[in-house]
Amino acid sequence: MTITRRNFLRRAAAGGTAAVAACATLAPAGAEARENLKVPDNAVGLLFDGTLCIGCKACMSACKEVNNLPLEDTIGEKLWDTPLELSGKTYNVIKVYQSGTMETKDKAENGFAHIKRSCLHCADPSCVSACPVSAMTKDKQTGIVGYDKDACIGCRYCVAACPFGVPQFQYDTPKPEIAKCQLCKHRMAEGKFAACAEVCPTGATLFGPYKALSAEIDRRRAMKPGELAEFPRRTPDSGDMHEKAAPQYVDYVYGQKDAGGTQVRYLSGVAFDRLALPMGLPERAFAADSETMQHTLYGGMILPVVALAGLVTAAWRGSKNHHDDDDFDMFDHPEGGHK
Ligand code: SF4
Ligand code: SF4
Ligand code: SF4
Structure with a gap:
């Protein structure tokens, strides 16, 4: 395994966590563990x-357009946008799992599947907890995790702390920023919503209130596989429905509880351990653990950066079962892979 930026930070953090463990034994008694933060009532x-x-x-394409992001050429033709992963130029990427002959959609063997x-x-975002200058914030109403480029000092703690490998540092620009989806919050002031959901022709990407999406998830999971069913496009209440045979979903909603739960959730016909999402993350948010530890250490007058390193390591340990290095596209499954 080559030493990459993130590996360096992770290894540095591992040292920090050892210090945390040692210091915690000396910390004052009575420090209370904080609970996971909940999804706000009006979350989207x-x-x-x-x-x-x-x-x-x-x-x-829509994500690039509304966020003024440049094309990313990975095949040398300088004509097409061909990102293979999230990057400083790409907030949204559709990846393909493929196995064997790839004959059947949403089949693990000799099939293929898509993941966003x-x-x-x-x-309860780790990136917000790790950011020392509150450049990463979680909106109290919508729950959207936003980024303030003017507040950012470029430390990249958020990059190292995210258990999903999302934030990307723009190394190749003179004024680098952290690149990540902000759920198109800049469009909401104009009464618009997530561009990726707006243009999706099948409703595979749906935007809406968290509660309405929860109801839609429950509705889909109760469908009888093979029976004709209706699926909304854009938002759950758009009324723009299309018909299709109900699929056979795997019995797991990704994001329901993973790392404390997320406001972007996933349904799939193929087990999530075949897809580019880390499995085995704890239900307790890493931020809840690290902030509990941090408060304990403050009480003992020990540098908070040591606790921050603990958060990074916790995130890494939680996801290391799934991928051994930085990039999900390095993940190899014995019976299939994805690109
Ligand atoms: S996925 Fe990563 S970048 Fe996005 S809110 Fe969670 S911790 Fe932050
Ligand atoms: S919500 Fe907006 S920024 Fe996020 S992936 Fe969709 S189009 Fe891109
Ligand atoms: S079907 Fe929807 S989610 Fe899938 S690639 Fe097309 S726009 Fe994106």
Whole structure:
């Protein structure tokens, strides 16, 4: 494994965590563990249903357009936008799991499946907790995790702390920023919503209130596989429905509880351990653990940066079962992979 920026930070953090463990034994008694933060009552989010995605990538183009992001050429033709992963130029990418002959959609063996990668807008975000200058913030009403480029000092703690590998540092620009989806909050002032959901022709990406999306998730999971069913486009209440045979979903809603829960959630016909999302994350948010530790250490007058390092390491340990290095596209499954 090569030493990458994130690996360096992780290893540095591992040293910090050892210090945390040592210091915690000396910390004052009575420090109370804080609970996971909850999704706000008026939270908004996305539902990505991989069984509806046709891989057209209209959502990727729309995301670039509304966020003024440049094309990313990964095949040397300088004509097309061809990002393979999230990057400083790409907030949203559709990836393809593929196995064997790839004959059947949403089948793990000799099949293929789609997955969307973008910020999950965590209920209790590690990036917000790790940021020392509050450049990353969670809106109290909508729960959207936003980024303030003017407040950012470029420390990249958020990059290292995110258990989903989302925030990206713009290394190749003179004034680098952190790149990540902000759920198109800049469009909401104009009465618009997430561009990726607006353009999706099948409703695979759906935007709406968290509660309405929860009801839609429950409705879909109660469908009888194979029976004709209706699926809304854009938002759950758009009334613009299309019909299709109900799929066989795997019995897991990704983002419901992972790392404390997220406002972007996923349904899939293929087990999530085949897709580019880290599995095995704890239900307790890393931020809840690290801030409990941080408060304990403040009480003992020990440098808070040591606790910050603990958060990074906790996030890494939580996701290391899934991928051994920085990039999800380095993940190899014995019976399939994705690109
Ligand atoms: S626009 Fe919709 S169907 Fe097309 S790739 Fe994006 S999520 Fe899939
Ligand atoms: S997915 Fe990562 S960047 Fe997005 S809110 Fe969660 S911790 Fe922050
Ligand atoms: S919500 Fe907006 S910024 Fe986020 S992935 Fe969709 S189009 Fe891109």
